[in-house]
Amino acid sequence: MTFNKRTLAGAIAVATTALAGGTAQAQMSDDAVRIGYLADMSGTYRDLAGPGGLEALNMAVEDFGGEVNGVPIEVFSADDRNSADVGANTVREWIDQRNVDLVAGMVASSVSIAVTKVLEENDGLAIISGSAASSITNEHCTPNHIHWVYDTYPLAHGTAKAVVEQGGDTWFMLTADYAFGHALEGDVTKVVEENGGEVVGGVRHPFPTSDFSSYILQAQGSGADIVGLANAGSDTVNAIKTASQFGLTQTGQQLAGLLIFLNDVHAMGLEATQGLLLTTGWYWDMDEQSREWAERYFERVGRMPTMVQAGVYSSTMHYLNAVEAAGTDEPEVVRAQMGEMPVEDFFSRNGRIREDGRMVHDMYLAQVKSPEESTGEWDLYEIKSTIPAEEAYRPLSESQCDLVNQ
Amino acid sequence: MTMIFGVPLAVFMGQLMLGLINGAFYALLSLGLAVIFGLLKIINFAHGAQYMLGAFAALLGLQYLGINYWLALLLVPLVVGGLGMVIERTILRRIAHLDHLYGLLLTYGLALIFEGTLINFFGVSGASYPVPEALQGGLNLGFMFLPTYRGWVLVAALAVCLGTWFVIERTRLGAYLRAGTENPALMQAFGVNVPQLVTLTYGFGVALAAFAGVLAAPLYPVSPTMGSSLLIVVFAVVVIGGMGSILGAILTGLAMGLVEGLTKVYYPEAANTVIFLVMILVLMLRPAGLFGKEA
Numbered sequence: 001m002t003f004n005k006r007t008l009a010g011a012i013a014v015a016t017t018a019l020a021g022g023t024a025q026a027q028m029s030d031d032a033v034r035i036g037y038l039a040d041m042s043g044t045y046r047d048l049a050g051p052g053g054l055e056a057l058n059m060a061v062e063d064f065g066g067e068v069n070g071v072p073i074e075v076f077s078a079d080d081r082n083s084a085d086v087g088a089n090t091v092r093e094w095i096d097q098r099n100v101d102l103v104a105g106m107v108a109s110s111v112s113i114a115v116t117k118v119l120e121e122n123d124g125l126a127i128i129s130g131s132a133a134s135s136i137t138n139e140h141c142t143p144n145h146i147h148w149v150y151d152t153y154p155l156a157h158g159t160a161k162a163v164v165e166q167g168g169d170t171w172f173m174l175t176a177d178y179a180f181g182h183a184l185e186g187d188v189t190k191v192v193e194e195n196g197g198e199v200v201g202g203v204r205h206p207f208p209t210s211d212f213s214s215y216i217l218q219a220q221g222s223g224a225d226i227v228g229l230a231n232a233g234s235d236t237v238n239a240i241k242t243a244s245q246f247g248l249t250q251t252g253q254q255l256a257g258l259l260i261f262l263n264d265v266h267a268m269g270l271e272a273t274q275g276l277l278l279t280t281g282w283y284w285d286m287d288e289q290s291r292e293w294a295e296r297y298f299e300r301v302g303r304m305p306t307m308v309q310a311g312v313y314s315s316t317m318h319y320l321n322a323v324e325a326a327g328t329d330e331p332e333v334v335r336a337q338m339g340e341m342p343v344e345d346f347f348s349r350n351g352r353i354r355e356d357g358r359m360v361h362d363m364y365l366a367q368v369k370s371p372e373e374s375t376g377e378w379d380l381y382e383i384k385s386t387i388p389a390e391e392a393y394r395p396l397s398e399s400q401c402d403l404v405n406q
Numbered sequence: 407m408t409m410i411f412g413v414p415l416a417v418f419m420g421q422l423m424l425g426l427i428n429g430a431f432y433a434l435l436s437l438g439l440a441v442i443f444g445l446l447k448i449i450n451f452a453h454g455a456q457y458m459l460g461a462f463a464a465l466l467g468l469q470y471l472g473i474n475y476w477l478a479l480l481l482v483p484l485v486v487g488g489l490g491m492v493i494e495r496t497i498l499r500r501i502a503h504l505d506h507l508y509g510l511l512l513t514y515g516l517a518l519i520f521e522g523t524l525i526n527f528f529g530v531s532g533a534s535y536p537v538p539e540a541l542q543g544g545l546n547l548g549f550m551f552l553p554t555y556r557g558w559v560l561v562a563a564l565a566v567c568l569g570t571w572f573v574i575e576r577t578r579l580g581a582y583l584r585a586g587t588e589n590p591a592l593m594q595a596f597g598v599n600v601p602q603l604v605t606l607t608y609g610f611g612v613a614l615a616a617f618a619g620v621l622a623a624p625l626y627p628v629s630p631t632m633g634s635s636l637l638i639v640v641f642a643v644v645v646i647g648g649m650g651s652i653l654g655a656i657l658t659g660l661a662m663g664l665v666e667g668l669t670k671v672y673y674p675e676a677a678n679t680v681i682f683l684v685m686i687l688v689l690m691l692r693p694a695g696l697f698g699k700e701a
Contacts, residue, residue, distance in 0.1 A: 042525070177675055203670075206678040210626045210635070213424045214670035214677075217550060221417040234627065241534070245553040247544055267534070 027328035034074045036094045038087055039105035039130060041079035044233045047263040049107045049130040052301050053312045057104055060316035068323050084114035091115050095122050101329045102319055104312060109133035116145040125331040127319060129311040132259055133180060134394060137358040141401035146357045149311035150281040154363045154392040155258050156187035158279030162365045163226055163256050164195040172224035173202030174215055174239055176231035184230040184258055200224050208235055212242040220248060232259045237268055244272035262306045265368055265380050274370040281363055282307040282347050283381050289346040304378040314347035350389040356401040363392040413671055420550035421667045427556050429663020430563035431618060433656045435640040437567055438614035440655035445587050445607045448498060448509035454633030455517035456612045459486050460619020461628045462524060465535050475538040482620050483613035490612025494605050524630035535623035559621050567656045574652055642685045648698020658696060
């Protein structure tokens with residue numbers, strides 16, 4: 001076991017707080033715990049986090065009782081419009097003028113990276129639920145943020161490995177031509193080759209693209225078993241819709257979506273998406289606990305929650321529990337306290353927060369149901385297998401994060 | 407297998423087919439722009455927004471009024487075209503005597519207003535419009551599997567393009583139109599109501615954009631921003647073809663669809679830029695465009 005200075009300092013702080021005992025209230029920084037929810041509230045990523053995520057956050061605060069250590073919990077929100085500048089400026093303002101204690105939500109990876117830099121300079125705290133880039137807890141790790149729901153590492157590993165094991169040996173990659181797409185393509189290629197498969201071809205399409213017909217035709221012409229989609233959002237939706245129109249799956253090829261959310265599948269419909277394999281951090285219908293929470297959410301929002309929205313609830317709860325246990329909202333202490341407590345709730349199984357800020361938990365390989373198998377509007381996935389928490393994410397031995405002593 | 411520059415013949419033919427379909431869209435949109443520019447000398451920057459309005463009108467009509475695809479194909483261009491005529495009468499006419507630049511700025515402003523308003527209500531994710539039942543499924547052409555709907559788009563767009571060309575180049579009404587462009591004062595002296603002709607022409611150009619919007623609705627997600635990305639490409643097509651040339655707009659639209667389609671096979675990274683490269687080349691070698699008359 002190795003300690004670095006920060007975790008050591010945190011541990012000492014936790015210990016002193018515990019000794020201080022009854023004076024917990026005096027340790028709160030001011031008269032409220034303030035949580036700022038930052039997300040794309042109006043653009044491409046609205047439906048996967050957006051207003052629904054804010055509602056999940058409010059649910060967590062209500063379920064917690066609306067106050068912690070004798071002070072009320074306040075929630076406010078802002079639209080980052082998927083712009084790193086807007087996000088960073090909003091958070092600066094929250095720090096300067098509203099004494100924000102926790103920044104939650106966050107989708108576009110570029111926004112998250114910019115915001116966490118601001119928080120690092122100002123000694124704040126963030127829990128990121130929506131972003132994909134695994135670099136957030138790798139080269140961009142800070143002691144001031146935690147990454148909760150998923151990242152590109154399990155997406156590539158979970159889906160690609162399972163697909164190759166099921167006999168999908170030859171791959172054709174459809175990649176968004178920018179950093180995120182290239183990274184995902186690289187990860188997938190590595191996993192496919194490690195498992196004895198082969199990437200026989202690929203196209204890097206401009207971002208964004210609305211007409212995928214030409215690329216789908218090339219994928220058909222390649223003769224590959226699997227067409228891997230290393231893109232996201234509207235590009236993925238357009239690619240899948242086009243593939244369906246061109247009868248790609250009817251000619252024996254299969255699509256492998258690498259970053260797909262429940263709302264994407266819901267929007268495209270089962271006719272177009274059936275059979276699609278994907279990796280997810282959570283699914284509302286995966287067990288009794290999840291269903292129970294999801295149905296409460298559904299009553300308030302009118303849609304079933306995505307893994308990101310569920311993650312916002314789960315992470316907020318964990319944060320508030322840590323504030324209560326530590327008796328303070330001092331970011332460094334709370335961060336250390338959160339790391340001490342296992343994360344075990346309706347969302348996370350076998351969860352723990354590593355020193356790089358990655359919350360590792362069980363991930364799931366799911367397959368989209370066919371219209372015949374589905375029994376309702378939101379009955380969309382079948383969980384095929386569980387990827388254990390400790391295997392799902394990038395091992396610390398491969399980490400480039402400065403917080404990890406190697 | 408026969409290969410063409412390292413690509414199997416079947417794939418090559420398939421790509422040409424898809425290029426032609428995209429080209430038909432470009433042709434339809436640039437035709438509307440060319441008609442409007444020809445008579446009104448207005449560079450209609452609202453064209454993309456009007457195309458988007460067409461798609462949205464079809465979507466909302468289906469959702470709230472139960473108007474099916476075929477009816478929408480007929481009604482939507484009339485409604486959106488009507489809106490265009492109102493805009494021409496109430497706004498564009500006031501700046502008709504000013505420099506082209508004012509018309510460009512004004513229509514650009516209109517486009518931003520249309521887009522912003524719809525984003526406010528519907529967000530940007532977009533919704534999907536179902537392919538009409540009669541056109542579902544696909545045809546096996548031997549070299550490719552062609553979804554029936556795309557085949558229909560090609561046929562419908564080409565028919566409308568050729569129809570428009572015929573009306574403008576071969577009928578009496580078209581002769582008035584062309585004469586109106588050459589010398590409006592003289593036309594007026596002959597007793598032709600030129601202002602009315604101008605209103606109708608703008609309405610017709612807008613209706614073409616709306617028609618393209620309805621055609622596009624089942625293919626692409628219907629979203630408030632769908633027009634702005636396409637508009638820039640269509641302008642490049644018009645510049646390549648030559649401002650104001652009807653036949654030039656149609657042929658260039660189809661040709662640029664093919665060029666783009668082939669780029670997607672050989673160097674997909676450049677697919678979004680190749681048309682602009684062609685535009686630069688044409689501007690350097692033939693500033694008036696391929697089919698334009700040298701001023």
